[in-house]
Amino acid sequence: MKYIVLTLLLISSLWSVELGWSDDYEASLKVAQKENKNLYILITSSTCGWCKKFKNTTLQDKEVLKMLNEKYILVHLDRDIDDFPSWMKVKSVPRHYFVTAKGKEIFTFLGYWDSLDFKSFLGDVEEKIKQDIK
Template identity: 30%
Template sequence: MKFGALLLIGLSLVVSSFSLLENHSEVKESIMDRKSGIKFSKMTFQDAIRQAKASGKLIFIDVHTSWCGPCKEMAKTTFTDTEVGKVFNQKFINLKIDAEEDADGPMISKAYTVSAYPTLLFVNSEGKLVRKLVGKQSKEKLLAAVASMK
């Protein structure tokens, strides 16, 4: 009798661990999907300028703050979109700069007259502003803005 009960408990543990593994796979796939969006580099603005000169790419800068709701929403939606990621990872050196917390934040904000968040900057290898978008952008608006910069 005890053996039967132990066997039953053991089987239910095995079944429940398979269920946990399935859920783990779903979570892992969800995380993988997020990784298909824009890949933001952790570098200084000056390093990005050097990399832009060497690669011939423009620099895309998401200027945000920790308290900005629309910034957080874009980080979760627009920036994690696969199509957006494909375009931005191919065409740009991508930076996320917190206007208040990052070392380059105040300088970038002043140099490019950032007064609202999010502000999205497209800058060439000379540091010259090519395009500036202010406010939350949908996937469609962001991709259309990039397409019009050709």
Template identity: 70%
Template sequence: MKHLFLMLVLISILWSAELDWSNDYEASLEVAKKENKHLYVLVTSSTCRWCRKFESTTLQNEKVLKMLNEKYVLVHADRDIDDLPSWFNVKRVPKHYFVTSKGEEIYSFVGYWDELDFRSFLGDVDKEYEKKIKQGIIK
């Protein structure tokens, strides 16, 4: 029984995906340009319980992990500590920003979202990006 448990733990470690976060917005823009990706910027606060819930539930979901890793360079910033451009006007957290590699906002929303709703928002980001391209808002 002990060996079975140990084997299950090892398998779960090997198969679990991780997110590669940065807290350096400017450096992440450069990485996004090189990798031809957009940025997902998650802004939280150390005192926000909804932020912790989002991190410990939604961001642990395998489907969410896969979607984020495939399409985005990830930035996780604390609004009280990290430097972000002034247009990130964060009053409530968690705040989610989707940004082009040129620093143009595609889409943003606030709050805790479960994995199903968050994956739906990820689909909305793609639609909003295409809409803004057609309208000439994003180039």
């Protein structure tokens, strides 16, 4: 029985461990400034089925993990528990925000996306960042 409980705990926590999520927006901004990275902020709710599906499918894709880890400081906020900036409009979840290290929104979108679509969005975000730098 112990083995089953430990295995379930390990499996349920793998997505957060592998990506190194923070739940502190302000502290993450400071880290982003130090590391010269942007933030990817995922806002979910514990009662959201689409949020769970996104975590259990898209965020398990090795390419998605690599792309997120290389480019972003990762922030996961629970809409019903955590504090987030008032400029973030979070009625529906999952909500995805891409934000500069200075706290300026780069790109946002709503909903569950499979791995292929999410990787495409990550490419769109990178293009937008490049255009904004020019």
